[in-house]
Amino acid sequence: METLGSQDAEQNIHAQIAYGMDHAQFVLMRSPAPTLLCTATYDFFDIAGSWDTFRKAKRFYARQGFPERVDIVEADQKHGFSMQLRVAAVRWMRRWLLHKDDAITETDSPVLKESEIQCTPAGQVMLLPEARNVYDLNADLERQLAEVRKRFWQQTDKARALDEVRRITGIRKLSDLPQPRCEKVGTIVRAKYRIDKLILQPEPGIWLPALAFVPQTRSGQATLYLHASGKHADAAPGGPIEKLVEKGQLVLAVDLRGLGETYQGDDKFGPILGPDWRDAALAYMLDTSYLAKRAEDVLVCARFLVNYEADGEPQKVHLASIGLVGPPTLHAAALEPQLFTSVSLKNCLCCWSALVKTPMAVNQFINVVHGALRVYDLPDLVATMPKEKVAIIEPLDAIQKPIRNK
Numbered sequence: 098m099e100t101l102g103s104q105d106a107e108q109n110i111h112a113q114i115a116y117g118m119d120h121a122q123f124v125l126m127r128s129p130a131p132t133l134l135c136t137a138t139y140d141f142f143d144i145a146g147s148w149d150t151f152r153k154a155k156r157f158y159a160r161q162g163f164p165e166r167v168d169i170v171e172a173d174q175k176h177g178f179s180m181q182l183r184v185a186a187v188r189w190m191r192r193w194l195l196h197k198d199d200a201i202t203e204t205d206s207p208v209l210k211e212s213e214i215q216c217t218p219a220g221q222v223m224l225l226p227e228a229r230n231v232y233d234l235n236a237d238l239e240r241q242l243a244e245v246r247k248r249f250w251q252q253t254d255k256a257r258a259l260d261e262v263r264r265i266t267g268i269r270k271l272s273d274l275p276q277p278r279c280e281k282v283g284t285i286v287r288a289k290y291r292i293d294k295l296i297l298q299p300e301p302g303i304w305l306p307a308l309a310f311v312p313q314t315r316s317g318q319a320t321l322y323l324h325a326s327g328k329h330a331d332a333a334p335g336g337p338i339e340k341l342v343e344k345g346q347l348v349l350a351v352d353l354r355g356l357g358e359t360y361q362g363d364d365k366f367g368p369i370l371g372p373d374w375r376d377a378a379l380a381y382m383l384d385t386s387y388l389a390k391r392a393e394d395v396l397v398c399a400r401f402l403v404n405y406e407a408d409g410e411p412q413k414v415h416l417a418s419i420g421l422v423g424p425p426t427l428h429a430a431a432l433e434p435q436l437f438t439s440v441s442l443k444n445c446l447c448c449w450s451a452l453v454k455t456p457m458a459v460n461q462f463i464n465v466v467h468g469a470l471r472v473y474d475l476p477d478l479v480a481t482m483p484k485e486k487v488a489i490i491e492p493l494d495a496i497q498k499p500i501r502n503k
Contacts, residue, residue: 327357
């Protein structure tokens with residue numbers, strides 16, 4: 098985490114960091130079975146981490162009376178299964194599986210044809226009759242869970258059901274969230290309104306850059322404007338935000354954490370996982386979700402907006418989101434409905450169940466909530482609010498394409 102951040106999924110277990118499970122624990126789960134760590138000096142993984150894992154594992158193997166059963170080999174190579182590592186692995190297996198402690202080396206050998214090394218007739222397990230992959234299994238499970246969710250929402254009081262949503266997500270109550278610190282860093286003057294440049298700090302270490310569009314003549318209405326591309330996306334003269342301001346609304350456009358000025362995206366894994374995969378995976382391993390953190394940002398900002406430049410008269414807050422910020426925005430509105438006069442969700446994901454049915458869903462990792470589909474889906478949250486209060490505009494499917502009504 099201190100170097101490359103989270104990596105492949107098999108070592109990203111939900112809540113593992115919250116429960117104190119680091120890399121050494123993967124080795125300790127095997128103890129006292131013989132275990133060899135095969136590492137490389139110039140790997141893109143920090144070699145110091147490998148040695149730290151080995152030191153901890155060696156100490157616990159020694160406590161169990163088997164210090165000789167764990168070892169490490171470091172090849173002076175880059176990432177890969179180099180000859181040094183192959184030889185070390187074969188020697189290790191000969192020692193513990195054949196009880197032969199010799200110094201076998203690797204010699205030249207003929208390269209087998211692909212057909213000679215296949216373990217299945219066509220070379221792929223999925224080409225076997227009746228083969229099913231993880232997507233198939235997940236789709237079957239989702240069909241079962243859909244019935245469970247349906248019964249839950251039919252038989253459960255709305256308040257109790259939302260308490261269960263809060264439990265699963267870990268989103269704190271508005272009353273438990275601290276007041277944000279606010280720093281004004283500049284002002285832009287336009288005809289009939291000004292723009293206050295703000296930095297909101299909802300918690301230590303988190304800064305949310307914001308633009309407050311303050312009209313000269315106010316209606317007592319305000320809009321919290323959240324755009325996945327950042328606060329600047331619709332802020333130009335003549336744009337959607339200005340049209341709201343012209344109606345007397347005070348508009349607060351905010352960069353939720355990881356968006357706009359605080360964007361730190363990494364496209365290493367392409368469009369599938371999305372650029373926020375590091376933050377999403379870290380939250381997942383900390384027993385929370387990035388969705389929960391952003392939902393709390395929404396709540397803190399909305400409460401701040403109620404009284405910002407309000408001259409002692411609380412403003413009615415409308416909530417508007419565009420793009421991938423839709424799911425956290427929806428959660429905030431459903432869990433604290435009294436805070437919002439209306440809710441508009443444009444280009445929001447239609448439902449999580451669609452992800453399960455779409456093997457190559459695009460950029461949805463950032464809004465994952467572990468175990469959510471056991472209890473609720475996004476439409477269940479929408480259904481908790483009055484229809485006249487919520488506007489769903491141009492919803493998107495799991496690959497971020499508009500849903501076409503037939």
